[in-house]
Amino acid sequence: MTVLPPFFRRHALVTLLNLFGLTAGIAGFLMVSLYVAGELSVDRGFTGADRLYRVASTLSLGGNVVVLGASTPLLAEPLAQDFPEVEAVTRASEEVVELREGDRGFDVPLLWADPNLLQVLDYPLVQGDAATALARPDGLVVTPALAHTLFGDADPMGRTLQAPDGQMLTVTGVLRPLAETHLNFKAIAADSGRGAKNWAHMAGEQWSHVGETAVYARLMPGASPEAVQGRFADFVKRRAVLTELPDDMRAGFLSLRLDPVPAIHLHIKTFNQVKPGGDVGTLGILSGAALLILGVAIANYTNLATAQAIQRAREVGIRKLAGARRWQLVALFTGESVALAIAGTLAALAVVEVLLPPFQALVERSLSFSLLRGGAFLALVSATPVVVGVLGGLYPALVLSGYRPAEVLKGGVAPAAGRLRAVLVVAQFAISIALIITTVTVQRQVDHARSAALGFQSENLYIIGRLPNDAQRAATMKAELARLPGVRAAAFSNLVPADISQSMGEFTVPADAHGATPGKIFMPEFSADPEFITTYGLDLKAGMPLPPGWRPTEKGGPSYVWLTEAAAKRLGYPNPADAVGDHYTADEGEVVQVAGVIGNVRFRTARDADEALMFAIGSSGGFLSVRLAAGDPRPAVAAVNALVDKLYPEARRVPRGFADDRLEAQYRTEERQAKVFAIFSALAIILANLGLFGLTALAAARRTKEIGIRRVVGARARDIAWLLAWQFARPVLIANLIAWPVAWWGLHRWLMQFTVRVDQAPLTFVAAGGAALAVALATVAVHVIRVTQAPPVGALRYE
Incomplete structure (x- = not known):
């Protein structure tokens, strides 16, 4: 606390409230920023990532469309021949295989790949040469974690493993620890290691037999992906082997497209993809919620700072009489705000490190605290306290610096920025109420979707396959x-x-x-x-x-x-x-x-x-x-x-499990969204009421003498309670009028994606508004009880 300005140290309660609010808001903002940074960085580290595409298929039949992430492996050679814009083509096929080391077997997610895969999708190696590691017909590249599982601390290079068909694979490279990627693997093997199942034995097969092979193309610098994709229809017509289909079904049955590799994780959803991609909806929800929480924290600080202005009026008057100019006072008070935001940011970094593991479990993504040391994120962390401090402190600084010395010394200064505080309190509670409504409705929809009539009995149904x-x-x-x-x-x-x-x-x-x-x-x-x-x-x-x-x-x-x-x-x-x-x-x-x-x-x-x-x-x-x-x-x-x-x-x-669990897994995204809303709603409400707690404390302090006089002339505790309660209940009631239509509109759009959906029950809206009002009144009641229990004589002497 000693690093904070003297005024903050003298008013410890309000300072702690501000510090806690800023810490919570900044911590939430930074954690979500880590998540967003991690999601946006997926598959962007490849050489020429902006020119790297997956050539994927879409099958259409009788109005039914199946969007695939795979293509026939037979596509690779004619693609390279017919498109001079293509710099390189490679293939990869995902499969879980049993690799045996002696009498031990290990189930390993593996990529069967072309020899040039590590030159197109250039995952870095710590051992081996990317140019030759898969050139050997028995080449195998493993992750460090798999190498340790297979061979312990021994050097894995040159060690051999047996593939399912009896082929022997030799470790020719070790990858660096993998960053997040759209492919799911712990090892990469040369496709020729599959023996009779490799792509060389597929010549003449139908192009409608897509399988699990992904085809990647890196375009020449300056090549237009739109121009390449525009020629795909003619390419399929000339090259595709679809002789098993009737003539009237071939036209339009198969179409090809270019999926930008950096966009696959977040923006491209395909049928039967092995590894679930990121969720743009969850990303947006988290980002919006974190910004709202940060906004509530900044609003809290602004509210309390303007409410405290009357207590600093005499200080301002004396400083002005001593020759201080207004810009100097603005710089002083804004600097104090930035100093508090810096303390909040430092505390937030500690909170982030502690809470990162449970947050990773919530968003189901692996996040690294080392991202804080990255250039862009380090700049964000450095800028946050400055931006937060200026946004939260500039207006109070302008209010404080505007006092006239003569009015201040005569005691004629009125409380500052009452309208702004009212607007900010309304905004805080509108956000809290909207988040409560959203949380309850999302959870109701998830529960309703799971319990809606399925048309079959899912209980005690055990499923095995394929x-x-x-x-x-x-x-x-x-x-x-x-x-x-x-x-x-x-x-x-x-x-x-x-x-x-x-x-x-x-x-x-x-x-x-x-x-x-x-x-x-x-x-x-x-x-x-x-x-x-x-x-x-x-x-x-x-x-x-x-x-x-x-x-x-x-x-x-x-x-x-x-x-x-x-x-x-x-x-x-x-x-x-x-x-x-x-x-x-x-x-x-x-x-x-x-x-x-x-x-x-x-x-x-x-x-x-x-x-x-x-x-x-x-x-x-x-x-x-x-x-x-x-x-x-x-x-x-x-x-x-x-x-x-x-x-x-x-x-x-093969997967095995109960039907209920399989059905439950379909709603994992919605469950995650409900948890996110619940956590951030609770945090928003806590922060809003901490701000309200500070405001009522300052209001009660300013009106101490008035309350003492009212008690002397016969006012009861409930009369005083009503006096203060109505002052702070009105903003909550107004917040309901703002939050209800906004929440209804947003939830209406979200619910439209479901064919079986809940109604937006009016009781949910009323209950959310009532809960916010009840919490606000309870906060006010704490101060009312404290003030009314004190002897009136002390209030009459209060200055």
């Missing part, structure tokens, strides 16, 4: 599952809750369908075995679960499907039950018959409308769903997992 699509093993699995205690039902399918798979079928609706619209239609189609309806507890609206005499090996007869109600309506049936029994022709001439219509199911988020789905009744699928009995599921889960490991040994690493 598994190899093998009808014989599937039949054995189901027979073995039926013998396990605690297992009630099981089904294989190609679609499960929270899965983002896309599968499109083409069907021709005949003219004699029962009211349906004749013609060709594309419909999302997935396979499901006969127990799918029972296992998921689906509502069969019409038809039957299984046609009589159905057999999985039946040949020559029609294939049977279930439709959801949305699918039946999309086919044009006025009454969905009319679809039962109708026949369609699939794209390869196969006859399809509708066995039944089930209620709509929501396997994805509440943002999505009821999906039109067709389930082809089959005998296998990529996912196994097991309905467990109520009670402790652990014994049954262990038994099911053991059986899966036994029958599908190659699928030991």
Whole structure:
């Protein structure tokens, strides 16, 4: 405290309130700045990052569009040949593989890559040569963390590991600790190390088989990405191998685009991406909330400084009589404000270091305190106390320096800047009330979306997949599952809750369908075995679960499907039950018959409308769903997992978990937003009321003699309480009139992204305003009690 100016030391309470408010506001601002800096720096460290693009695919069929981050690996060579603007092309394919070192196995996220990957995406090495590390057919580059896991403290260079197909890989390089990137890997291996599965063996394959390969291109300096992308349509028409598609489907089926690599993390969302990208919405929410908190802290300081002006009036008068000019007084008082902001910034840096780990958990991002030493961020930290100090202290300095010495010495100075304080108090509470409303509404929406009717029973539903699509093993699995205690039902399918798979079928609706619209239609189609309806507890609206005499090996007869109600309506049936029994022709001439219509199911988020789905009744699928009995599921889960490991040994690493957990994970972003709002709302309210606490303390001090006189003439404590309470309750009431429409408008826009959403309940708005008013009145009550408990004689003698 000794580093602060004398006036601050003499008024310790208000100084502590200001210091705490500035510390909290600056700490929140700096933590969010760290987060923003980290998010904006992703993938910007590559050489020529502004010329680096991912050549990605978009597939379109029957009005259904799938945006992919991958492309066919066959694209790379013709791309380099046909586009002189392309300086370099490389490929990378993400896969989790088991690498073995002796008798030990390790599951490793790995990139299979072209030899030049480290020259295009130039992740730096601490050992090895980027130009040659992947040129060897058995080359392997590892991160330092993986090297330590595999080999301990021994030098990893030259050590060998066995790949899944028996190929031996040799460590030829060690990466520096990785900064955040859009790719998910701990090792990079030469693609030739995959043996028969490498890209060289894919010549002649269809370009519609996109797979998991990302193709990267670095353009020549000065080359126009728009010009390159503008020629992609002709390039696809000339070069793409799409012979498996009918002629009328090829046009427009595949299109290519250039994704700027530095924009992938934050701005480009694709189907089935391996590593979740950043969230621009969360980034904006955090930035806005931090700026609001900093604004509340600055407003607090301005409020208290102007309210204290009367106590410094005599000091100003004496300084002016001694010859001080106004600009000197402005510099003095603004300097005091900057000094307090510097103390707050130093305290905030300590707070940031302590709170950074829980903040990282909140935003689900790894942040480094070392960013504080970076040039741009160091400049921000240095500028913050100056900007905050000037914004918070300049107006009070102008008010103080404007006092006239004669008026001051006669005691004729009135309290300064009352209107400004009223405006700032209103703004503080408007921010707090809006944040409370937003917090409550976001949490209500998350809870509502999770509990909204799904169309199936998600409790005790255990899901495993993806598994190899093998009808014989599937039949054995189901027979073995039926013998396990605690297992009630099981089904294989190609679609499960929270899965983002896309599968499109083409069907021709005949003219004699029962009211349906004749013609060709594309419909999302997935396979499901006969127990799918029972296992998921689906509502069969019409038809039957299984046609009589159905057999999985039946040949020559029609294939049977279930439709959801949305699918039946999309086919044009006025009454969905009319679809039962109708026949369609699939794209390869196969006859399809509708066995039944089930209620709509929501396997994805509440943002999505009821999906039109067709389930082809089959005998296998990529996912196994097991309905467990109520009670402790652990014994049954262990038994099911053991059986899966036994029958599908190659699928030991496939995801496994409960449907409820899968559904819950879909709302992680909204949950994170709700937590962010809750934390910053609480901080805003605390800061606003700390400011109010200081203002009421100063108001009570200024009116001590008045209160003493009122008590002597018979005023009761409640009369005095009303006198002070109404003075500070009015700004809160006005703040409600500002906060309510602003919060409603912002939340309306946010809620529109959900097809299932809550109403903006008036009770939420009233409760938020009431809570802010109650806290404000409680703050005032503290001072009222203190003042009314003191003897009136002391108040009458107060100067």
